[in-house]
Amino acid sequence: MQSFELLSQKFALHFDKRHFPASPASLYDPNEYFLKLGGKRIRPVLCLMGNELFGEISGDAWHVGTAIELFHNFTLIHDDIMDKAPLRRGMETVHSRYGQNTAILAGDVMLVKAYEELNKIDVQYLQSILSLFNRTATEVCEGQQMDMDFETMDSVGMDAYIKMIELKTSVALAASLQTGAILGGAGERNQHLLYDFGRKLGIAFQVQDDYLDAFGDPGKFGKQVGGDILSNKKTFLLLHALEKANPAQLKELRNQLAGNAADKVEKVLSIYRDCKADQWAVTLQNKYLDEALIHLEDIAVLTKRKQPLTDLAHYLIKREF
Amino acid sequence: MQSFELLSQKFALHFDKRHFPASPASLYDPNEYFLKLGGKRIRPVLCLMGNELFGEISGDAWHVGTAIELFHNFTLIHDDIMDKAPLRRGMETVHSRYGQNTAILAGDVMLVKAYEELNKIDVQYLQSILSLFNRTATEVCEGQQMDMDFETMDSVGMDAYIKMIELKTSVALAASLQTGAILGGAGERNQHLLYDFGRKLGIAFQVQDDYLDAFGDPGKFGKQVGGDILSNKKTFLLLHALEKANPAQLKELRNQLAGNAADKVEKVLSIYRDCKADQWAVTLQNKYLDEALIHLEDIAVLTKRKQPLTDLAHYLIKREF
Numbered sequence: 001m002q003s004f005e006l007l008s009q010k011f012a013l014h015f016d017k018r019h020f021p022a023s024p025a026s027l028y029d030p031n032e033y034f035l036k037l038g039g040k041r042i043r044p045v046l047c048l049m050g051n052e053l054f055g056e057i058s059g060d061a062w063h064v065g066t067a068i069e070l071f072h073n074f075t076l077i078h079d080d081i082m083d084k085a086p087l088r089r090g091m092e093t094v095h096s097r098y099g100q101n102t103a104i105l106a107g108d109v110m111l112v113k114a115y116e117e118l119n120k121i122d123v124q125y126l127q128s129i130l131s132l133f134n135r136t137a138t139e140v141c142e143g144q145q146m147d148m149d150f151e152t153m154d155s156v157g158m159d160a161y162i163k164m165i166e167l168k169t170s171v172a173l174a175a176s177l178q179t180g181a182i183l184g185g186a187g188e189r190n191q192h193l194l195y196d197f198g199r200k201l202g203i204a205f206q207v208q209d210d211y212l213d214a215f216g217d218p219g220k221f222g223k224q225v226g227g228d229i230l231s232n233k234k235t236f237l238l239l240h241a242l243e244k245a246n247p248a249q250l251k252e253l254r255n256q257l258a259g260n261a262a263d264k265v266e267k268v269l270s271i272y273r274d275c276k277a278d279q280w281a282v283t284l285q286n287k288y289l290d291e292a293l294i295h296l297e298d299i300a301v302l303t304k305r306k307q308p309l310t311d312l313a314h315y316l317i318k319r320e321f
Numbered sequence: 322m323q324s325f326e327l328l329s330q331k332f333a334l335h336f337d338k339r340h341f342p343a344s345p346a347s348l349y350d351p352n353e354y355f356l357k358l359g360g361k362r363i364r365p366v367l368c369l370m371g372n373e374l375f376g377e378i379s380g381d382a383w384h385v386g387t388a389i390e391l392f393h394n395f396t397l398i399h400d401d402i403m404d405k406a407p408l409r410r411g412m413e414t415v416h417s418r419y420g421q422n423t424a425i426l427a428g429d430v431m432l433v434k435a436y437e438e439l440n441k442i443d444v445q446y447l448q449s450i451l452s453l454f455n456r457t458a459t460e461v462c463e464g465q466q467m468d469m470d471f472e473t474m475d476s477v478g479m480d481a482y483i484k485m486i487e488l489k490t491s492v493a494l495a496a497s498l499q500t501g502a503i504l505g506g507a508g509e510r511n512q513h514l515l516y517d518f519g520r521k522l523g524i525a526f527q528v529q530d531d532y533l534d535a536f537g538d539p540g541k542f543g544k545q546v547g548g549d550i551l552s553n554k555k556t557f558l559l560l561h562a563l564e565k566a567n568p569a570q571l572k573e574l575r576n577q578l579a580g581n582a583a584d585k586v587e588k589v590l591s592i593y594r595d596c597k598a599d600q601w602a603v604t605l606q607n608k609y610l611d612e613a614l615i616h617l618e619d620i621a622v623l624t625k626r627k628q629p630l631t632d633l634a635h636y637l638i639k640r641e642f
Contacts, residue, residue, distance in 0.1 A: 027466035078429060082422040101403040101469055104425060108399060108432070109462040115436060116455045123448055127440060134437045141430040145348035148422055 001052060001305055004312040007045045014062060015041065015069060019113060030098040030106040034073060037089045042316070043176040044069045049312070050180025050194055053305055060121040064129060064179045067117035070110055071133075072172065075140055077107040082148060083231075087224065111137075121183070128182055136175035143168025150234045161239055162203060169209075170202025193299045197309070200292035205316050207285045210235035214269060215278055226265035232257050236284065237277045244275045289317050322373060322626055325633040328366045335383060336362065336390060340434060351419040351427040355394060358410045363637070364497040365390045370633070371501025371515055374626055381442040385450060385500045388438035391431055392454075393493065396461055398428040403469060404552075408545065432458075442504070449503055457496040464489025471555045482560055483524060490530075491523025514620045518630070521613035526637050528606045531556035535590060536599055547586035553578050557605065558598045565596045606638050 002010075019035060020028035044065030051061035079085075080093040081103050087093065095103035118129060146164040150156045177198040181191045213228045214237055228235050245253055253271050256264050272278060292313055296306055323331075340356060341349035365386030372382040400406075401414040402424050408414065416424035439450060467485040471477045498519040502512045534549045535558055549556050566574055574592050577585050593599060613634055617627055 024463055024466050024470065026470050027463060078425055082425060102466065104399055104403060105462055105466050105469075107429075109459055111429070111432060112455055112458045112462065115451065116459075119448060119451045119455060123444060126447055127444055130436065130440045134433055134440060137433040138430055138437075141426050141433065142345055142348060145345050145423065145426055148426075149345065149347050 001308055002049075003308050004045055004049065004315065007048045007052075007308075008041060011041050011044050011048065011062075011065060011069075012038075015044070015066060019070070020109075026098075026102065027105060027109060030094050030102055031110055033097070034077060034088075034094050034106070037091050039069075039073075039089065041069060043072050043172055046173060046176035046198065047180040049309055050177035051184045052180070053194070053299070053301055053309065054181060054184030054186045054190070058183055060125060060183050061180055063117050063120045064183065065176075067114040067133070068172075068176050068179070070114040070117060071137060074107045074110040074114065075144070077103055077110065079144060081107075082144070125183055129179055132175050132178060132182070136171050139167045139171045143171075151232075153234075155242070156234050156239060158239055158243070161234060161236070165203055165206045166199060169206045170199045173202040173205065174198030187300075190299050190301070193295045197292045197295040197299075197313075200288045200295065201313050201316065204285045204288035204292065204313075207236050207281050207288065208317055210237055211278070211281045211285075214272060226269070229265050229268045230260075236281055237272050240277045240280055241272055241275045244277070244280075245271065249274055285317050289313060322629055323370075324629050325366055325370065325636065328369045328373075328629075329362060332362050332365050332369065332383075332386060332390075333359075336365070336387060340391070341430075347419075347423065348426060348430060351415050351423055352431055354418070355398060355409075355415050355427070358412050360390075360394075360410065362390055364393050364493055367494060367497035367519065368501040370630055371498035372505045373501070374515070374620070374622055374630065375502060375505030375507045375511070379504055381446060381504045382501055384438050384441045385504065386497075388435040388454070389493075389497050389500070391435035391438060392458060395428045395431040395435065396465070398424055398431065400465060402428075403465070446504055450500055453496050453499060453503070457492050460488045460492045464492075468555075472553075474555075476563070477555050477560060479560055479564070482555060482557070486524055486527045487520060490527045491520045494523040494526065495519030508621075511620050511622070514616045518613045518616040518620075518634075521609045521616065522634055522637065525606045525609035525613065525634075528557050528602050528609065529638055531558055532599070532602045532606075535593060547590070550586050550589045551581070557602055558593050561598045561601055562593055562596045565598070565601075566592065570595055610634060610638050 015035075018032060020031050022028065047065040047068055048057055048061050051057050076088065077094045080088055081095045081100055085093050086096050093103075094106055098106070118133060119126070121129060143164050143166070146160075147168055150161070150164065174195040175198070178191050178195045181194050186194070210228065213225065213235065216225050218225045224230075227233075228238075232238075241253060242250070249271050253268065256268050256271075261267065293310065296309055296313070297303075299306065336356075339353060341352050343349065368386040368389055369378055369382050372378050397409065398415045401409055402416045402421055406414050407417050414424075415427055419427070439454060440447070442450060464485050464487070467481075468489055471482070471485065495516040496519070499512050499516045502515050507515070531549065534546065534556070537546050539546045545551075548554075549559075553559075562574060563571070570592050574589065577589050577592075582588065614631065617630055617634070618624075620627065
């Protein structure tokens with residue numbers, strides 16, 4: 001049984017190679033540039049961990065992990081265009097550096113490359129892995145569309161927001177774990193419990209992401225702190241504040257959202273604190289973390305095999321980056 | 322043995338249904354809108370014809386045909402964004418009607434849907450079909466990138482242009498035929514001959530496309546005639562004219578390319594005619610058509626089975642739409 005950190009290092013080594021041909025360089029250099037920016041590689045490691053939960057890690061889990069990471073990078077390249085994001089991990093995004101058209105195409109070919117990687121696995125697993133991968137990819141697109149739709153909506157309910165987060169973020173974490181379980185020969189019940197562990201953990205993870213965007217340490221976070229506030233992005237914190245603010249706070253919050261004052265981030269953070277949105281977010285994270293851990297406990301394998309996943313769940317919720 | 326027209330009608334009926342769920346409508350309505358615009362559905366019918374060349378059409382060929390058509394529509398949605406095209410088949414493009422971000426995402430989810438459709442086939446063919454599909458999809462992206470690169474290049478050689486056309490257009494036609502052959506149990510030699518037939522036919526097809534954009538009948542063509550000229554697009558005609566023009570014609574052509582005069586289309590067409598680019602294009606089409614037909618002849622099946630493909634090849638080169 002290997003820890004998340006160890007498998008992360010192993011996966012980073014495995015993934016740190018050229019993935020695309022040299023030519024046409026105008027298409028593939030952007031892809032290589034983006035993959036070199038790194039990242040936490042959480043999803044592929046979840047696939048490896050889901051696989052090791054049921055036995056030794058198989059060669060196929062490395063292929064599927066690679067496919068999952070390529071898929072994730074495809075979504076990031078396209079999301080950055082849609083969000084008009086200049087930076088990712090402190091570096092220029094693909095569309096900023098190479099232009100929008102190339103970024104669209106670089107994303108497209110990255111997605112195809114993910115399917116190429118999937119096609120390397122033992123054919124006995126191919127249909128079930130593809131089926132889960134396709135369903136998840138579709139849901140991720142649906143989640144991104146909902147996220148964009150929310151931008152122009154005056155009010156968004158917490159339930160709708162959580163549904164969006166599940167689609168955009170959670171299902172990819174959940175499916176990564178489940179692909180590992182499928183390749184490990186797990187039964188359906190265990191597969192679904194592991195999926196649900198990942199789904200709940202994903203929501204907790206996003207609460208943390210929203211929290212860090214507002215209250216994170218700029219030196220550790222990588223992205224622009226306060227970016228969500230500047231772009232009026234609906235987040236757990238904003239939705240909670242809009243629900244809980246008193247009339248004076250609500251008026252000030254609406255004023256800030258309507259404008260782009262120089263001290264907008266500072267002012268909105270102050271309202272978040274006054275509404276105790278920061279404390280609430282920590283409580284919410286823990287609720288989802290606890291629910292996730294119950295699903296993990298229910299999986300019918302020896303408890304000691306689950307330790308790395310238990311550790312990871314706690315680690316993801318405490319991260320500062 | 323069924324004709325292209327008959328299989329076209331059958332495929333149109335088969336494909337004329339809702340492909341996506343109702344919700345989120347903001348994502349899937351654009352996809353349904355775009356698929357309803359129709360199109361020639363050439364590629365899926367090539368899959369059916371490639372399949373029937375070797376036996377009765379199988380259920381799997383309908384799935385693969387559907388996947389190929391969904392893939393083609395994905396490329397069109399994204400290409401229209403990159404080309405800033407307002408119209409497609411006389412109707413608004415997805416990005417014009419629904420915005421660019423949704424168009425990016427609608428294309429993405431259309432591509433995933435294509436893979437969902439592929440995953441419905443008999444598992445014995447899945448790896449080889451996926452392998453060909455992935456390679457072809459990659460090449461189509463490479464071709465589109467080359468096409469964009471050419472836009473900002475001062476001069477493009479005819480060989481490089483033909484390479485781009487092969488990647489962007491031909492390989493998809495060739496691969497459509499080959500998927501049908503794979504599902505029909507054809508041997509490798511027959512598969513590759515059929516692929517090469519499609520590849521050559523695809524180049525002839527693109528020569529015709531470039532020709533129609535310049536000299537087509539606006540009532541039949543669907544797109545804006547002269548669009549390539551207005552956008553200074555490198556085409557077979559422009560590259561030929563740049564090669565063959567005398568100094569006076571070349572000066573006038575360069576002048577027209579540098580500006581956007583009201584009579585730009587008319588003036589450039591006149592130079593094309595003076596350089597006999599129109600006649601040359603017809604000769605070039607016929608050269609590729611002849612080469613395509615030689616590959617078809619070499620395929621080891623009864624000649625009468627090839628008749629629908631022979632007819633189709635002639636039909637595609639004579640089309641006015």
